[in-house]
Amino acid sequence: MIETTIHRQNPMIDPAFHAWGWEIPVYLFLGGLVAGLMILSGYHIIRALWDKDRAHGHYVTAPILSLALLTVGMGALFLDLEHKLYVWRLYLTFEVTSPMSWGSWILLLVYPALAASALLTLPQTFPKLARRLPFCSRCAGALHDCPRVVQAIGFANMLLGVMLGIYTGILLSTLSARPLWNSALLGPLFLFSGLSTGAATIHLLAHVRRPDSGSDDFSDAVLSALVNWLRPPAPGHVGTQKLEHADNSFLTVELLLLGLFIVGLLSSTEVHQRAVELILTGPYAAAFWVLVVGCGIVLPLTLQFLQAQHRIRSTVVPALLVIGGSLALRIVIVAAGQASAWTVASH
Template structure:
């Protein structure tokens, strides 16, 4: 009986000397037949080639346990990033308008319109043709993050577009204020719902991080919008945005750290390979951008722009890092099997 198993370090307990060999009986490691008198080697025996391949952990017919998502990084990770920038930008734009910062409000409204347009284009490109996005709007299913997200984009996009266009043209100011308020009301959901969408899949690095990932995405969206304000708005109007950058950085970094601690072995997907490099880069850029914006952004235009650019890059690295971590965790069966077995042991111990 095979005693090999899969664990944190991969396949464990493999016994090469117990492999089945060609011929009747098989050979011992010293070359003597087990089934012949005196253990003599069979003449002309061909018992050196293993009939059973080395143990690998998979499922039936060589299929992986999970089929990795077919999403493309440029489309879906870009969709995550741009949606977060748009949603948080609408919230900051409304705050800027209501506190007498018109230039900052206009810059954020325009950037939110551009970002949600790019986000929707990336989603449609991944779907393959525009008709598929329309087909998702034919049904409203509250239990489906994809269905509710499609309706959310359909409601938020026109509001963000009207807010930006009416602000730039100066037409219908009351309608423009209403559109700004509507976009701000929907903005937090737009910034965070992609985390719920990812966590609703079976991908271990996303599904098991369902508690913290919305906070990671919300913090990431906040620093992106604050960074855009630092880049595009006059520095005299960016005081609240600098504060938002610090708060968003604290939220993102804290939630990411808590998530990795709770994930156990799955956290390796966020620490190694492409995802690990992106997450580490995001951490450095977040701290540098928030510190530069908070300390120097109100005094120097160049420092404000550099801090804002760092925050935008940090947010993008977080979204792309989370995407690649999910793809890696889906491809390696260890991240599916080991947590399941650990939960079973915990339940058996409680019983």
């Protein structure tokens, strides 16, 4: 029997550590999603160079969407900062041991890479808008004339996507005082979660913006997108089918990594076992098993498998589940991680 009494009442620290609210999970989720989108769209940019016929229109909105999502994510991160006016201090130094420092510099590279790919795809995404911005169109045209540059942009997006995805996990895993996070597997786990979410998002985009919608007017596109939401997707569309396959692979790897993450902690010290119990059997278990594993991975995996077998009709439901599950994964890991500790105080 051990009774520990800590006579301290610091906000965020006592009675239990809780420094991060919704902002950080949202940031990590959007960062992971953007990472996935960058890898997928980067891959698509490169493949489109070899095989123009097989280029699918639904990838092209990804870079612009990524820019928007990343900015929202950065906004969430900024909201979390307690000393906001000093944020510029991030860019006066590079701290080699700090994942956050790495992250802030990676983000600084991600923006131009995304901007380049967005520029590349602008005429295809929003032709009318592109016509209004002749300079951008000219630049896009010029880029398209240099396949090596296009290839470089594609590779840059893929590489930075991988870095960004891994960073969102490593950011947590280096905070060694929270034993639940003490696993480098969080890096690949969040990366593959980002990839599956990215694939699901492109899948959704495919529904929103079909090649057969025909209109190149922005407002028309938006209106038709709304209508398209309500219609079942075109059966057997070659692009979405591939996406489902890809998404299933990512989800499978994600599930595997999640398993390894748990096994790794369970086979570590008592402190780590107690930490992982928080999500396995403890106060975060319901959210973890139902939202993250069940609805976020296993269910969409099953649905997409059945869709691929044409046993059920293809819908956007699996994609939505994957996106929701991905957000839930971040929320659960961030919250339970904060609750995990090296010391256990009775009060």
